[in-house]
Amino acid sequence: MGLNSIAITLVIILVALTVALSVFSRRFTRTTADFYLAGRKVGSFANASAISGDYLSAASFLGVAAAVYASGLDGVWYAAGFAGGFMVVVLFIASPLRRFGEYTVPDFAFGRFGTNRMRLVAVVGVLATSLFYMAPQMYGAGTTWKVLVGSGLFGLSAYNTGVIIVGAIIMIYVAVGGMKGTTLNQIIQFWWLAFAMILTLLVATFIGYTPKDADGNKVGELMRFDYAQYLEGESQGYLLGPASLTVAELKDPAVMEKVELAMTEAMRPTNNPEAGYTAEMKKINDAVASGEDADKVAVVAFQKNKLNELKDELLGGAVAKGQFFNQPGHRYDGFNQFSMVLALVLGTAGLPHILNRYYTNPSGAAARRSTFWVLVFIGVFYIVSPMVGLAGRSMVRAAAQAGTAPTSADYVGGLLVKSDALMPTLARIVGGEVLMGIVAAGAFAAMFSTLAGLLIASASAVGHDVYEKYIKPDATEGQKVFVGKAAVVFFALLAITIGLLIPAPIGAGGKSLVTAFPALIAMMVTWAFAVGAGAFVPMLLTGIWWKGTTERGAIAGMIVGGGGSVAIIVMNMMNALGVITQAEAPGWVWWLASLNFPTVFTFPAAVIAIILVSKIDGQLPKNVDEIWMRIHGNAHERWEKEHGLDKASGLFTSGSK
Amino acid sequence: MATPPSSEATITSTYIRHGDHVDTIESVDIVFREQRKLSFTYGFIFFAVTLAVPALTVWVEAWWKTTIWGGFTWNYLFISLLYYIFLWTMAWTYSKKADTLDLKLAKMADKITADVAATAATED
Structure with missing residues (x-):
């Protein structure tokens, strides 16, 4: 077989399995509850696997190990921040959101605050967050195709081919299988990508790698990964x-x-x-x-140390600027150490495609259990990913310096020029084409599962929250499901378009987002987290835990948090593209445009806006006590338990309401 | 397959009834306050520990500079391994305590229902 033929074969098998499962699930998708919520009867373990698949995107599968490879400790912090976000979900949101029932986050907004205006503002928030999150997935699809396949089809570039093919596959399988097919696929995709990550570590640890030259002659000693020892070795000199x-x-x-x-x-x-x-x-x-x-x-x-650079200025050169692998400061200065972790921790609780999955639990207690298992699953994944990144540091260097590293990536001085290529490169070095194939399929699985969740969230925002509520409230189940599928197709085409436009030169001097941001996937994911954290988390927290929150207060919070985040992110893009410059922009504009993580300002600003406007407004919904009992009571769950309806019924039944 | 019973919910401003199961605004409020205390206590611990990491990183040099095992510093060890154990412990204990509160609400509601039934029987 050729260079990447095993990888391509495994990816094709994954795609075939995905489509087959979606077609199989179709017979169990008859109602909107089936299409959007998999009948609300997904068990904790299955749901936790699906949520983990939904959550672990290309940014996690390719990006975390790559971030550790490139930056050391600051890259590890990235993984921990992603995982920590689920604590906010389990403590404050999972159970009340599920108990309130409904289908989507805009449903919650409408039910809690009682106006159509509130629902529509939430729909805009869902679409903004989802589109911000789709962009890095599509960019990841194009770049991964470029690394693995290296060539395009039908005269298209490799990047454009990857974007179109991945977008088209997901469009078909989500439209056909709905949430049931998506849930089944996300479960399998999660376990595949976790298997790929863990297997790479096991091979690097127990089989190891012996550097050989192009003629197959041994040019170095057998290398087997040892966490503490490798960390010590990589931290002895400047990064x-x-x-x-x-x-x-x-x-x-x-x-x-x-x-x-x-x-x-x-x-x-x-x-x-x-x-x-x-x-x-x-x-x-x-x-x-x-x-x-x-x-x-x-x-x-x-590499420079941004943390010590500031101290260096303050202390007059008393602190070394150099960066060590096991020390903080490569990516984040003192301010951004705080703002990055707040963006990731709060952003997770504001991702609509993740929150929607909580409605698929049979009960509030099951929602909490699901989140615990999510923390276990993704925790193990995020413990392993930095180990793989560290292993890659020595093993890729050894292979590159022996002249036998995969030619699909570029190297200088034994280091990968683009760190996002670490996972497939390391897999190929330690495990040959088979392991590279498993990892390649894992990368596509990560993109498929996250994009599918985003498509379902976007489609439900339009199909359920707009069409069913305002355009045709008397629609039949068949019409509702059809509109849901049409919305999936529309948003998949939109995602493909966004993916194709990302490399376009739009800035000063022909700069594009790709050239403006060295780690674009990670950056774009952080933007999506920031929008979600600003738009939804303050509204959800106050709506669930403070009865005095009014509709006007919630809308004010969503505009300040969500709108403010989008405005600062766009300014940050303009700054990187050279459109906003320090010399020409007013000082405050320049300052805002230089913020990488707006959450540290937009989240508290949104909470303050909600509290102030609610206090001034004072117009609580007339049925606020009834709403309160729906969010925090559990009579319905006790009734379901009495009749044996609280059990997860599996995905292969249909007709749930 | 037998048709499952339907939950004929009765919802008013003071109680919600599903079959024989009733939540009153008073019982929900009592449990809500305990739930809020539980969630915010755990939330405070979670944010205190999570934000302590960057705080130590910025202000305590020994945290990120002192190696304790191979190349591990306290900072590296905590973020790469111990933080997850912290998260798992928090999520597990919180879920168990929240389940206990659910039971408390159920018992309280059952007592209210029984009291109402007893009062009605006495009046008859």
Whole structure:
């Protein structure tokens, strides 16, 4: 078989299984409760698997190990923040949301505050958050296709082919299978991607990797991953990373001296550092000699420590600026250490595609149990991912320096130029094409499961919250399900369009989002979290836990939190694209545009807005006590228990209301 | 397959009845206050611990600089392993306590229902 043929075969098997399950599920999808909520009878373990599949996107599967590989400790913090978000869900939201019943988050908003205006504001929030989250998944689809397949179909680029094919597959399987098919697929996809991640670690730990040259001769000792020992090894010198400098910059002897020093360090762990150094520097010198001044050349550079940089300024150079792998500061300065974790922790509780899944639990207690299992599943995944990232640091370097690393990725000084390629690259190095195939299918599984959840959430916002409530309230079940499917098709086409537009040059000097943000997938996911955290979490928390929240207060909070987040994110994009510049923009605009994580401001601002406006307004819904009993009472669940209706009934029944 | 019984819910501003099961606004309020105390106590601990990590990172050098096992610093060990144990423990104990509150509400509601039935029987 060819280079990537096993990977492609496994991806095709995954796709075939996905479509087959959706077709199979179709016979059990007759009502809207089946289509949007899988009949509300999904057991805790199955639901936890599906929620984990929904949650673990390409950003988690490819991005977390890559972030640790590139940044060390700050990358690990990224994983912990993702996991921590589910504590907010279990403590404050899971059980009351499920007890209130209904189908969607806009349903909750309508039921709690009692106006159509509130429901429509929530629909806008769902669509904004979902579209922000679809963008990185589609970008991930294109880039993963590019790495794995390397070529396009029908004259399209590899990137565009990946976006269109992944979008089309998900469109078909979600439209056909609804939430039942999606739930089944998300369960399988989660276990596949968890298996792929854990297997990569096990192979790196117990089988290991022996560096060999192109002729198959052993050029290094057997490497087996040992957590504490590898962490110690990687943390002994300053953290090195790839950098892109222009030929003009490299013609400066002072700059070249730093590059030579960094390359010496990069080659130190190898068997023959002098030969490696000479070969790598020759490539750089040749590129400088033959290139134009503006041409970019990949080099190795010592990484700066953003945390210590600030201290350095304050203490007058008393603190070293250098970055070590096991120390904080590569990605986040002091302020962003706080704002990043708040964005991730609060953002999880504001993702509509995750919250919708809570309605599929049979009861409030089951919703809590599901969340506990989600924490266990994704916790194990997030413990393993940083270990894989650390293992990759040494093993990819050894393979690259032996000249036998996969050619589908670019390297400089033994380091991956694009860290997002770490997972497939490491899998290929330690486990050959079979493991790479398993990992490739895992990457697609991660994209499929998350995109499917987003499509269901978007479709339910339009199909259920707008069509069924306002356009045709007397629609038959068949008409409602048809509109749900049509909405899935519409949003899948929209997601494909967004994916195709992401690399387009829209900024100053032809800059695109891809060139403006080095870790674009992670950045875009953080934006989606910020929108969800601003738009929904303050409304949900106050709506559930403070009876005095009024409709006007909730709307004010959603506009301040959600609208404020979107405005700051757009400004941040404009800043990175060179449209907003420090020299031309007013000081406050520049300051807002430089915020990577707006949640630290938008969340408290939204909570304050809700409290102030509610206090001034004072117009509580007339049936507020009834609402309170629906959210916090459990008579309905006791009645269901008495009649044996509280049990998870499996996914293969239909007709649930 | 037998048709499941339907829950003929009666909802008023003071109680919700599903079959023989009743929640009154008073009983729900009592349990709500306990639930709120439980959720916010756990929430406070969760945010205190979670935000303590960046706080220690910014202000306590020994937290991120002192190695304790191989290349592990306190900071690295906590974020990569111990934080998850903290989350699992919190989620498990919270769920168990919340289940207990659910039972408390059920017992309270059953007593209210029984009292109403007893009063009605006495009046008859």
